[in-house]
Amino acid sequence: MIIKLKLLLAIIIPCIILSVLSGCFDAREIDDLAYPMAIGLDKGDDNLLKITLQLAVPVAIAGGGGEEAPGGGGGTSTIVTIEAPAIYSGINMANTFISKQINLSHAKVIVFSEELAKEGIGKYISAIARGREFRPSMFVMVAKGSAEEYIRAVEPALEANPAKYYEMKLRAFDYTGFTTDATFTRFYHNIKSTAAQSYAILASVSKFDSSKDIDNDESTYLEKGRDIPFEGDFKAGSMPKVGDIKSEVMGLAVFDGDKMVGELDGGxxxxxxxxxxxxxxxxxxxxxxxxxxxxxxxxxxxxxxxxxxxxxxxxxxxxxxxxxxxxxxxxxxxxxxxxxxxxxxxxxxxxxxxxxxxxxxxxxxxxxxxxxxxxxxxxxxxxxxxxxxxxxxxxxxxxxxxxxxxxxxxxxxxxxxxxxxxxxxxxxxxxxx
Amino acid sequence: MENKIIFGRAEAISVLIIIMTTQLFISFPRLMAESGGNAGWLLTIYVTLLSLFFFMIISKLYKPFEGKDILDIGEYVAGNTGRILVGVIILITYVFIISIVLREFSDGLKILAFEKSPVSFIMIFFLIGMILAAYYGLEPLTRYSAIIVPIIAAAFLFIIIGVVPNFDTNNIIPILGKGPSELFLKGATKISVYSGLSILFLIPPFLGNYNNFKKTGYYSIILSSIFLTGGSLVYSLAIPYPATTEFVLPIYTLARFIDLGRFFKRIESVFLLAWATSAYIYLSIVLFFIVYVYKKAFKLKYHSPLIMPFSILIFTFALLPESMMAALELESNIFRVFAWIVTFCMPLFLLTIASIIKKKKRVKK
The missing domain is CATH 3.30.300.210 (Nutrient germinant receptor protein C, domain 3)
Structure with a gap:
């Protein structure tokens, strides 16, 4: 009995040591992966998709964002844009020139361009729902104009960490009421629903470069019968503001099925x-x-x-x-x-x-x-x-x-x-x- | 040797709960949604009532045959042929479902965590556990089940609580889902979700007396139904129909929804632990009963030499479906449609004939 036990231990102990103390042959360390924080989808040429990835630069985040990352996007992120037939093929292509393998599990937001949203985004949405790496809590946005332009305009002024920036900015509706909880889960359930339809957060790049240029031409105050615009009478892109932060989120993009049919202002x-x-x-x-x-x-x-x-x-x-x-x-x-x-x-x-x-x-x-x-x-x-x-x-x-x-x-x-x-x-x- | 093992009701109930509820972690909520629409949970309650009704009849018929399992009943009815025939039917059923479940769990694990590992490699890890457990026999398995069921239940409860913010009661309206005929006529075949109950008809020799057998049956059905109905209801509440018919691993999909502030995210790892544990116990128990049934059907002295051949067979069969979709389809379109015949009809048929024979014998005496 003792001999049998010793034999068993002689087999089990090396097995445990070998499996616990050594690494997996196909292990992927956190350090080996590149994490996009935002994914932008625009309509490319020849029916292709233009994919923009805002990748976090962990070294710069750890150092407080002091160093300028290549490719724009501020010190703590770098931005790449690529044309491909679909999201995953674009990621595959991006993997050829980014030193680390792209992993989507920390993506906080997916931004569709207005043009793409109006054509219908069902095919992209189902690809995201199928993908294990995409998080259901990711926010869905529609950028007036181009998604690439919007992502390139995102320059967190008060945040070193772009992930935290998106998390906080997109939850700001809790104290502004100008956007909403348009998570991927909600968006997906609504486009599949027979009792409700979808909406996404409206985003854009500020159209004013200097305070002298500010006007209220695109404000919705007149259609509401007001003499002056109130704070909610704007959509993203037309807010009367200038500053270092060019990106704006305000209002909703409204969908009929998987096609965007209109916009709502902040109010x-x-x-x-x-x-x-x-x-x-x-x-x-x-x-x-x-x-x-x-x-x-x-x-x-x-x-x-x-x-x-x-x-x-x-x-x-x-x-x-x-x-x-x-x-x-x-x-x-x-x-x-x-x-x-x-x-x-x-x-x-x-x-x-x-x-x-x-x-x-x-x-x-x-x-x-x-x-x-x-x-x-x-x-x-x-x-x-x-x-x-x-x-x-x-x-x-x-x-x-x-x-x-x-x-x-x-x-x-x-x-x-x-x-x-x-x-x-x-x-x-x-x-x- | 095994027949001398007597284990408690709690252990037996734990084994049956594991056997009947492991499907919850694979495709059960989706299958219910496919059959009952947004009233999948109602369908679960209906098939629970049906299975309780059938079990009531079976347990009444079982009364004169205390301590006999379904193979003994087969022998009582038709001698060696009866025993072997019943054994072969059970073997075919069990080898079929264990191969499919092994494939589904391994493919599921590949999707969730080990995407780069070959499916056969993942299967081998399950198989090693199954083989070891089968060698050690039924007693450690039942004891382990009794310990692990509350842990899995706690993990499941944790997932349910985490998903509560996603609940929308409107999702289970219209209350009758696909309609009364789909629910109560076509849905009746879904009684196969309780096909795991067939294990109960193999353990009477271990359970001691008839009273234990009866109570184990009722308790295990009722407790399993709480898990199954709960899982189905939670799934329907959190995801609107027809999106509920889309997801491969419904409970995992729910676990992914859990997002409690900025610090509690990616809770699905809890699910993964519960999922792999319940899969391991399920597969081990079924493998043990495969070799046990084979041994008993063919009156062999030992079950241990059968473990390796059957494991190799199961491994091979598990690799036969070309894809996970094919394995899932085999489960939903064949096993979950016809398993009730083996679980409920066969015992009913055998026990009815056995009762008649017993009465005739009594009259003759």
Whole structure:
């Protein structure tokens, strides 16, 4: 028995030592791989795909981004663009001139050019869904103009790590409300859904080089009936700003199936989040309900999930949305004491009316202009069906464009900030502003 | 020798849970979605009720045959021919499914972790474990199962909890999925998901008394159904139909969704551990029962010399499907469609005849 045990140990121990202490013959160390942080897809010549990869430079990241990486993209990343028939063939080609093997498992964002998105991106999306290396939490973007231009314009000013930059920038909708959680999973599920349609984050490169060039020509404030543009009345690329950071994300690209059919500005994206129940908080400007030309700023957040009901009225869908918000006062330009309990109701009513209009603009846009259900109202309608066949035959996505809607907003102002009232500012003339 | 081993109900239930729920880690949620649409979980509940019903009848018929396994019943009905015939049918079924499962797990592991390794190389690692386990026999396997089932259950629960943020109750609406006829008529053949129950009809000699046999059967079906229904429901809640029919490894796909802040990512490695462990135990148990059935069917003295030949056969059969897709299709279109005949019909048939013979004998006496 002891001899048998010794024999067994004599076999097992060398096996363990050999397998544990030696490396695998085909092992790939982290150091041997190149990690793209962003992947851009543009339409190339001759039906080819132009693939842009923003590769992290780990040495520069570790050193705080001091060294300039070759190929542009700031110190901590390098950018390559290649033309190939498909994503994987492009990566294969890139592997021939990049010293390390490309690994996509740290890609944070995939950027489609507007042109490609309008033609349809289904074939690329299914390749990504099939690939093990792509993460489901990766964000999907559509770049107005070229995806390559956008990626080349991404120069993290405050971040040494480009991965962290993308993670933080694309989660900023939590406190801006101007983009949304357009992860690959959500995008993929929506393009496959019979009750909802997809959307992606809208990105672009700033069109202004100097502050003198700034204009509001592409702002959406006029179509909303406003005299001046508010902060949400812009789409990526037209934000009135200049600076070192050229890249912009604001608004949504709206899809019908796998084809992009339209764009939403930042304000409509906020409304989208409110209707979907995904709005966290943001500073929102509303017109002063009493004094024209003045504004009140409210730190607005979603109180509860919205109440959505979808029914058929005269053979057309009717959507009822009730959005429940709350807010804290950040600024009252007019100095009117809305903090006063009697006047608070006036401010609340004014804010409710403002948000109602905003949401109505948004719903009109997606229903009448684009005819795409990016809110997933179909999911509410689905509850009226017992079997999948009945639901499919109902053809919700086709019926959606005939929908009517009504919106209700209930907003409660909770806190006044650090001031209980605004006292007038006296001057030498005796005026009090 | 083996027949002297008596193990507890907990061990037997653990073995059966492993045998019946390992499919959850391969293609089970997808197969349910293919058959029931977004009501795949409802289909799972339905086939659970069906299998409980069939098991109730079988267990009632089993009462006069305490301590006898299905081979003994075959012998009781038709002598040596009956025993050998039953043994061969079980052998064919088990060799078929173990080869396919070995191939699926090895191919799955190749997709998930070892993309550069040849599939035969991965299979060899499973085979080494299976062979060792089969040499050591049933007792260590059952004890190990009893230890590992709670660990796998915890890993599975961890995945479910992590996927909760992706849940959308709208995904399981319309509630009847593909409709009553698809669910309750065509879906009835999906009772084959409980084909692992056939192991229960081989272990009565190890279980001691009839009461143990009955309780083991009920508990294992009910506990397995919790895992299977839970897995199917979670899959349907997290991914909308018809996208649920697209993924090769549904639970792995779910595990990839887990993204808890910037620090808890890539949790699928937990899945990989649970997945490989349950595969190893499943394959080991089935290999053991293959050699056990062969030994008993042909009245051989030892089972150990059979382990290597059967392992080589299984390895060879596992390499026969040209692709993973072919292996998956063999499982879904053949095994999961017809396995219920071996699991439920054969025992029902044999036990009915055996009961009649027993009654006749009693009358004669």
């Amino acid at each position: 409509k994206t906020t409304s989208h989040l409110m209707v979907m129940g995904g709005f966290n908080y943001a500073f929102i400007t509303i017109p002063d309900p009493i004094k024209e030309g003045f504004y009140v700023l409210i730190n607005t957040s979603q109180r509860r999930n919205p109440e959505v009901e979808v029914s058929m009225v005269n053979n057309s869908p009717h959507i009822s949305v009730k959005v429940l918000l709350e807010g804290d006062i950040l600024s009252i330009q007019s100095g009117i004491n809305y903090e006063d309990v009697d006047k608070l109701k006036v401010l609340e009513d004014g804010a409710e009316e403002f948000f109602k209009e905003e949401i109505s603009h948004y719903l009109t846009k997606i229903i009448e202009e684009y005819g795409v259900d990016i809110c997933g109202f179909g999911n509410n309608m689905k509850r009226n069906f017992l079997t999948w066949r009945e639901w499919e035959n109902f053809n919700w996505l086709n019926k959606f464009k005939n929908s009517t809607f009504d919106v209700e907003v209930d907003l409660k102002i909770r806190r006044p900030g650090l001031m209980m009232r605004t006292m007038p500012v006296p001057d030498s003339k005796g005026d009090e502003d």
